[in-house]
Amino acid sequence: MARPDGDPWLGGDLNDTRHEEFREYVTARGAALLRAATQLTSDRAEAEDLLQAALAKTYLAWDRIQDRAAVDGYVRRAMVNTQISWWRRKKLDVYPTDRLPDRPVDDHTGRSELHDALGRALDRLPERQRLAVVLRYYEDMPENEIAEVLGISVGTVKSTVSRAVAKLRDDAGLGADFPGVPPQQG
Incomplete structure (x- = not known):
């Protein structure tokens, strides 16, 4: 049961220190972590899902991470482990073919x-x-x-x-x- 002044998913006050520290971390490092996730998945939408899953795991462990300088490593490790799990699960459902599916043209701007x-x-x-x-x-x-x-x-x-x-x-x-x-x- 959530507190009346809090978020039902976070179980506490939206303005608590833990939530603010995590929000600041994601704001500061989100773009770099998304680039790493994109390289792991090679798909922007899948990368966003992967990063979201890793950040959820990181948020749950936020109080246990003593060294804040190690948070990037924790998130990257969570992304790799999650990607491996997804890959193993998907491996059973994916069958190779001789023909590659059509892909949309990539925007090469910049x-x-x-x-x-x-x-x-x-x-x-x-x-x-x-x-x-x-x-x-x-x-x-x-x-x-x-x-x-x-x-x-x-x-x-x-x-x-x-x-x-x-x-x-x-x-x-x-x-x-x-x-x-x-x-x-x-």
Whole structure:
């Protein structure tokens, strides 16, 4: 039962400190977190759902997070874990086909050609490869942490990232000049 002066979902006064701190955090970091979610899902609507789910989990744990500087990491971890759960659930319902569905034309306003090519190439990667690349190069996670998050071995992370980067290079037509990623060892 909610208090008469409060929100029924939050169980308290809308002006309490916890709620305000969380609101300020989301206002300050929401855009950056949405970009990370978009890279994980490759779909804006799905990214918004993913971020919302992660923020709901974060809000419930807000009082337990002692180090406020670690909140971004907590939210990113919640997004990755939620995305993996959704991916596993969806994996049972998705069947590959020879023909790709028609997609709406992407608005390229304000994007560089490199960013656009990379975004399209990331969209074509299989789910696990995309997750591994985003965690490694966008979130700058070490391989052992990626292995723990994805539930695979460090060797599998290395080979998955290597195959993904090779595919990105080929798909984006970037060859060996892929910025920020060392060239493959031959």
